[in-house]
Amino acid sequence: MPGLIDGHCHLSFGQPAMPGVSVARGTTSAEFTTLRAARNAQTILRSGVTSVSIPGGSWFIDVALREAINAGMLEGPRIYTAGRFIITYGSISDSEPSWVGTPEHLYGVLANNVTDMVTEVRRQTKHGVDFIKMADSTWGDTQTISKEELTAVVDEAHRRNARISIHSRGSDSTSAAAEAGMDWIMHADLATERDLATERDLEAVAEAGSRIMPTVTFLKHAAEYGRDFGRTEPEVDQIKINLEGAVSVLETARKLGVKVMCGTDTGNSPVMPYGLLHANEAEIMVKYGGYSPMEAIVACTKDNAFCVGLEHDLGMIEAGKLADIIVLDKDPLADVSVLQAGRHLSWVIKDGKIVDLDPKGEEHVLELTQAGD
């Protein structure tokens, strides 16, 4: 079958913690983060994921990594990447007080008006990002970016041949993003939450021809394991609300014919280690969203090719297309969970070349361990 594509994966957030590596504030460097991100990329490829879409990271590390992989300097998946999220006060990643702002190691960059947002789009496209990532509030309780701002940034990104996506959970921000022309919307998990707004937001997404990427894998893992990794009780309760929303969004999107793409948010937190969860979204679609295994597999391959900018060349096995192929020793149509964690991989082929799945001297250090272990 075609190689897996994880449509939502972060390489440079510094999560999960690596044994022996300090995560204290002020110890992050672009140099170390780049090396670690390169290591993460190799782990991902060996789990059968031949492409990733990276909606945000620190500095321009992911752009550099894409260039290095394309130049053959190291093995890794195809990379299609955004830069730092464009955010306003109150958006996700606005974690510092206003007098500190957003230092370069943060994955968000503050832009509180249209001029600053458009300037940031120009700066990022100059440095080679493939798409722009905007970000509304963390859990979708408030809308932090106005429709006018969204429209201005979408227009500028498209003018510069970059696609654009947004972290949007709240229903108002989701419909506004769709109407502004966002290429795809990540999360959208409260889009069916409000009584009167039920389905309206996803109808706006359907009408605009936009796509969504519910990214349920992260919510499910954070709901199950978040408490063990330092999440507070109210936070876990909030995550459960978003999780319920995400499941109902999956069903509604299927009904409305909205294209659903598969992303996991691997690398966004201690509960999301590399190489293990990239195919979990497929099982979630089947188990909770009513999708058939084939529909879920298409979502993780052919349909996901859109979020790596290769919808005409990738995600299918056909003469003349890119040769990203995985070979499994079990049938994923009988049980879609066999795609997970590379457990049933016989071969990974990227761009016609066989990937060494077990290089000598390789230690598997990125396991699901307690933060700080």
Ligand SMILES: [Zn+2]
């Ligand atoms: Zn993310």
